[in-house]
Amino acid sequence: MHMEFLSQLTLLQWLGTIFGVLQVLLARQNNIHNYLFGMVAILISIWVLYQSQLYADIVLNLYYLAMSIYGWFYWKSGKQKKEAPISYSSQKEHKIAVGIVLGCFVLMAYWLGQHTDSDVPYWDAVVCAFAWAGMWLMAKRKIENWIYLNISNLISVPLLIYKELYIYAGLTAFLFAVAVSGYIKWKKIIAQKRDKTYAGA
Template sequence: MQADHWLHLFKEQVKQTSLLEWASVSFSVAEVLLAKVNNVLLYPTGIIGILLGTYILLDVGLYAESILNGYYLVMSIYGWWYWIKKRNEPPVKISMTNRREWVITLLIVFVGWGVLYILLKHFTDSTVPVWDAWVSSTAWAGMWLLARRKLENWVLLNVSNIFAIPLLWHKQLVMFSVLTLFLFIVAIFGFFDWRAILKKDKAAA
């Protein structure tokens, strides 16, 4: 009976999903698929999805996630430029996070969480300041590790994802919630793929 209730709720929310949300999710899925096949078109596709998504997030009062999307936008533009400039050079090797990097990572998580919470609580009409701030601060930490090609980036990104899924559902952004579940699964595979590459590199060395 409980399963039927959730299925009915899901169907109702899908029906209420706006065309703008469908478009944003479609571009975001296309970005992930293009990234999987190493196609540079992932960047312009992702930028469109980010711009649409930011508008939607602002509309429902998820301000920290909107700021996070602003970071994604900057990094997408930078990544597009860097890809074209450095595409023929070997990538940075995958490695494990060291103690110093863990300290920085935890500072990003907890200081970022606190700062974002204060800003959301006192300067916006956010109804979920603690939750919204946590999702964004853990994602920032994960992206910092990703930029440094650290294996543990997938762990931090999935900490963010696991909290973002119910948050987006709570805000009735059902397709964004489903998209985040998809990204959660991709990140699990990403962790194991990177770990295999790391082991292979260590064995070769």
């Protein structure tokens, strides 16, 4: 029975991984449909993470789901009722992102340490905190999202290996590489737009 349960978790990890890979590749291409694949991956991940007692990651995935819905609409219309462009974060947005990291870490660490049976409360909390800020920046279409998400990825890989979620650990390592590539690609898109603006001036 235990082996059958583990095989089901492994199958779900593979399925979630496929949707997760498609999501991040579409995000790298600046394609709005990344959110549809992301939502499916998130729902699968929530079930797998629940079985592995990674509760902060479940809360993080629920947040991902909400931010994916928000991001879908923001990418489509933005504040000006037209497609929001890729851009660098303002000083205010940088401060908000750092605030999200600190606030999320404190809340998650307290909740996990005091109110759950998690054996990795601080480790899980810091992964959650950086990803939380990164997803907010992604929804706002800010290039710095890749930096915050990659800090989370870097810390998450050994945590997933510790929890024996090897497929998700491999996915996260892959996401780290894609995020580096995504940052470079988004930077080129911003530069190309700037060049066109100067040329048209």
